[in-house]
Amino acid sequence: MNDGLRPGDPVRLGAYDVLGRLGDGGMGTVFLARSPQGRRVAVKVVRPELSHDEEFRGRFRSEVNRARQVPPFCTAEVLDADPDHHPPYLVVEYVEGPSLAQVIREQGPLGAAQLHSIAVGVATALTAIHGAGVIHRDLKPANVLVAPGGIKVIDFGIARAFEATSQHTRTNQMVGTVSYMAPERFDTASGRPVGPAADIFAWGAVVAHAATGRNPFGGDSATATAMRILTQPPDLAGLGGPLRELVSRALEKDPAARPTARELLDGLLTAERPEGAGGPAQRPDAMPAASVLRASGGDDQGRQSPPPSVSTTGRAGWHRRGWLTALGASAAVIAVVVSAFLVGPRLLRGGSKPDRAGSTAAGGPGTSAPAATPSTVASGKPSVSPSKSTDPTQAILTGQRRILLHAVEIDRDLKLPFHGELEVGDGTGKDAVFVLEPVGVDFMIKSMNPDIAHRPCLGVKIDSQGYASLVGAECYATAATVFAISREGKDDKGRTSYAIVSDEYGVVQWSPTKKAIYVEHLGDAPLDTTFSLVDRGAA
Numbered sequence: 001m002n003d004g005l006r007p008g009d010p011v012r013l014g015a016y017d018v019l020g021r022l023g024d025g026g027m028g029t030v031f032l033a034r035s036p037q038g039r040r041v042a043v044k045v046v047r048p049e050l051s052h053d054e055e056f057r058g059r060f061r062s063e064v065n066r067a068r069q070v071p072p073f074c075t076a077e078v079l080d081a082d083p084d085h086h087p088p089y090l091v092v093e094y095v096e097g098p099s100l101a102q103v104i105r106e107q108g109p110l111g112a113a114q115l116h117s118i119a120v121g122v123a124t125a126l127t128a129i130h131g132a133g134v135i136h137r138d139l140k141p142a143n144v145l146v147a148p149g150g151i152k153v154i155d156f157g158i159a160r161a162f163e164a165t166s167q168h169t170r171t172n173q174m175v176g177t178v179s180y181m182a183p184e185r186f187d188t189a190s191g192r193p194v195g196p197a198a199d200i201f202a203w204g205a206v207v208a209h210a211a212t213g214r215n216p217f218g219g220d221s222a223t224a225t226a227m228r229i230l231t232q233p234p235d236l237a238g239l240g241g242p243l244r245e246l247v248s249r250a251l252e253k254d255p256a257a258r259p260t261a262r263e264l265l266d267g268l269l270t271a272e273r274p275e276g277a278g279g280p281a282q283r284p285d286a287m288p289a290a291s292v293l294r295a296s297g298g299d300d301q302g303r304q305s306p307p308p309s310v311s312t313t314g315r316a317g318w319h320r321r322g323w324l325t326a327l328g329a330s331a332a333v334i335a336v337v338v339s340a341f342l343v344g345p346r347l348l349r350g351g352s353k354p355d356r357a358g359s360t361a362a363g364g365p366g367t368s369a370p371a372a373t374p375s376t377v378a379s380g381k382p383s384v385s386p387s388k389s390t391d392p393t394q395a396i397l398t399g400q401r402r403i404l405l406h407a408v409e410i411d412r413d414l415k416l417p418f419h420g421e422l423e424v425g426d427g428t429g430k431d432a433v434f435v436l437e438p439v440g441v442d443f444m445i446k447s448m449n450p451d452i453a454h455r456p457c458l459g460v461k462i463d464s465q466g467y468a469s470l471v472g473a474e475c476y477a478t479a480a481t482v483f484a485i486s487r488e489g490k491d492d493k494g495r496t497s498y499a500i501v502s503d504e505y506g507v508v509q510w511s512p513t514k515k516a517i518y519v520e521h522l523g524d525a526p527l528d529t530t531f532s533l534v535d536r537g538a539a
Contacts, residue, residue: 016036028046070128136199140177204251399438403435406532446475447472460481468520482502500531509528
């Protein structure tokens, strides 16, 4: 038996030889393993009781596919996964380095320069994560690894598979650490989906903890901490300067009042650098993208070199080889790289098919957005400078263009008549015109029919037999009205086609037998219906 393994631990997982145990968590156990190529990797094995839960497997597969879209320069790159293994597992890069929690525990609160570097590094990682349509949901000091080349944020992207699986999310049971949970995480009765703003709240709590050695809402119990998060202002005593203002904004109770990850990053780079932090702050446009990529390990064609390995826990056995110096020197470079790589929040993301469990693999349209650089305003809706919104697809996806939702397989268009039940038609009436309303990385779909004063947005309705259909709904962002849009390919006219997916209820499909649009968790069934977004002029 390999050193570090306990009785009952696996010695092999798929093609990976298990070398030892790295740690345990609420979602499973992390093992150190060796790949067939001889590379050390970290393998997260989920809890065995989930092995036979098909709903979990589907969501796990979907979230892994989303996580694979995240740029790896400041996060744990997802290398492999097997949702069908018993039990399922996820393989990520491995790196030697302590967690931020371990550093604070052993050394106490961070100095100004190191704190600024941590704040920049985590904001950079969140910009990349959110740009790929992923929400971390469990950001905390234990999930921030400090390595010689910079920080790495780990364990992102799969928490939702656990939390969203109904039988594993009973009352008062959710994935995450209470001290770093946003207020909306506790409002489970509302049905509102948790958005990227929850990670911004966690960023504020992590930075405050790193600065002071305590949680800004710390209570005597988890319940007391949760009540303080819901009702009390944060305790930021000991945190000063421009960073205090950013942390305070990140810890706002209202998700819409918090900055986005990109806005955090911009604020950190334009703020006055603390003494000893490595010189003046770098602006995102401070050097050409090619130069930045070369500085961070890429070539002059913009291709990234493989980043250092990363692990998924902060246990003992890792080293702190000059990490403070490395962080101070690399934070600005990492931040510039994310600007060059993402070109703002990526509403258009890497194209991959929707997962057969009914969630999107990439969570959104599959291309980058070179022509426009959206910035999220307080309402959460990206705004694009008119002078830069020349990309027609980008204009559609930022709510600037009216569209037809053309069902490719049946050559028909969706329409929302006055009675509020979704139908298909020839696309000629005023009830066939829609506009996309961005909600984080997803969308509400709003009818432009002037006769519909109430319930103009599409929403999922479940009837008494459990049949899920699309109907008119009020335009509030809920699990029933927010949809992901994932690129599928081309239609017969050469237009990009998309799947329309509700993370909660499944994929929008056409039923040939019922002659109606419905919503279905696919399971192992194929995707039968895709949509073209046909431009119908300015919104």
